[in-house]
Amino acid sequence: MVAAQFWTGTESREATFANPCVSRRNTVIANRGRRCDLAGTHGPDSLWQRDRARHCAADPLWHVRGRTIACRASKPSTFQAFSRRAIVSTELPITMLPVPQIALELIGAAKIRGKIDLSGGYNNSVWKIFCDDRSYIVKRYRSEWLKNNEANAISVLGPHRHAPKAIYAQSARVLIWPDDGLFPPRTLDEAYARSMGYALRTIHSVKGGVPVRYVDRPEWRTVNRIGSAAQRTVGYSIPVSGPVHGDVRFGNTLADETGRFVRFSDFEEFGQGDQLADLVLGLVEAGCARPDLPDDAIRWTLAGYADPDGAGLPHPFSSKEVRAALAHHCFKELTAWAKAEAAPKLLEYYEAARQPVLDAITTLDI
Numbered sequence: 001m002v003a004a005q006f007w008t009g010t011e012s013r014e015a016t017f018a019n020p021c022v023s024r025r026n027t028v029i030a031n032r033g034r035r036c037d038l039a040g041t042h043g044p045d046s047l048w049q050r051d052r053a054r055h056c057a058a059d060p061l062w063h064v065r066g067r068t069i070a071c072r073a074s075k076p077s078t079f080q081a082f083s084r085r086a087i088v089s090t091e092l093p094i095t096m097l098p099v100p101q102i103a104l105e106l107i108g109a110a111k112i113r114g115k116i117d118l119s120g121g122y123n124n125s126v127w128k129i130f131c132d133d134r135s136y137i138v139k140r141y142r143s144e145w146l147k148n149n150e151a152n153a154i155s156v157l158g159p160h161r162h163a164p165k166a167i168y169a170q171s172a173r174v175l176i177w178p179d180d181g182l183f184p185p186r187t188l189d190e191a192y193a194r195s196m197g198y199a200l201r202t203i204h205s206v207k208g209g210v211p212v213r214y215v216d217r218p219e220w221r222t223v224n225r226i227g228s229a230a231q232r233t234v235g236y237s238i239p240v241s242g243p244v245h246g247d248v249r250f251g252n253t254l255a256d257e258t259g260r261f262v263r264f265s266d267f268e269e270f271g272q273g274d275q276l277a278d279l280v281l282g283l284v285e286a287g288c289a290r291p292d293l294p295d296d297a298i299r300w301t302l303a304g305y306a307d308p309d310g311a312g313l314p315h316p317f318s319s320k321e322v323r324a325a326l327a328h329h330c331f332k333e334l335t336a337w338a339k340a341e342a343a344p345k346l347l348e349y350y351e352a353a354r355q356p357v358l359d360a361i362t363t364l365d366i
Helices: 077-082 103-106 144-160 191-206 222-234 275-289 296-307 320-340 344-363
Strands: 004-009 010-015 027-031 033-039 061-065 068-071 112-117 125-131 137-139 168-170 174-178 241-244 253-255 261-264 269-276
Touching: 004 222, 068 137, 103 125, 103 168, 103 174, 144 174, 174 191, 191 241, 191 253, 191 261, 191 275, 222 269, 222 275, 222 320, 241 275, 269 296, 275 320, 275 344, 296 344, 320 344
Parallel strands: 004 068
Antiparallel strands: 004 010, 027 033, 061 068, 112 125, 125 137, 137 174, 168 174, 241 269, 253 261
């Protein structure tokens, strides 16, 4: 149970309610006599805890007092709009990490009116900073390489609206960009899956490749490890090496307020890589996101990626043996990551989806 206190103007209300992600159904609380929906999510808590706080609107100021999560809105209408899309969870960090001093200096400490920690226990630290005029995302990376990859993605993909538009400021292992008011995904339906596949195809089709202005480590990218392992298994050569997202997950996408796909997020492994492995990782994640309909979710995503006549698929995607080997090594990487993060629910999530998703990818009719 979570105790939450909300202020609207001079009025204060308190409510206690269950974690919506544990119950996996919509929960409602009362606010000034109105019903305010708390949206449920899909998948294990640990998969989404990083993104839940992004459901807050740009105007309210969030802060944490002991076990109370508080929101002060500038006017009642703002609060009402916010409360319909709010998610408050026990997974939100109770002790907030300090924002890097360099970020306070680059944004201007005097302009900052509030902040919320979006890190959710992962190695990289992320904050949403509320200022007088707008809000910013501040991200501190665990390595310079990850930071350089995301900075490169913003530079290459930002003008095409496939990444944040521009970097506000950067230093050392910190990037800051203006918040664009997007939300984590709700559910993977056909329209969302097709849009996700099309966006991945667009990233793979970036003209001129990826300019590298730093010492790259392509062997560190997850999709390149997956591709290399599959090559050793079935003996194929990398068909296409080009721009890859590198960490294609349903949880690494962002939606608008209506739930429609807008773009990918978290480009920490963006760069040159195995595009076939990048595509198969996206299909695996789509199938995992819809364990009730893994076959449909994979077909929807693939339909968004490929041309209507099936053209555009990296060779040798048509080989069942290659697809099976890539999907198998995708699950090996994903479960290894879940173990490294000490996330048992995440591990259970992938293990439960493994066989249905492997079957769906292997039996695709290409």
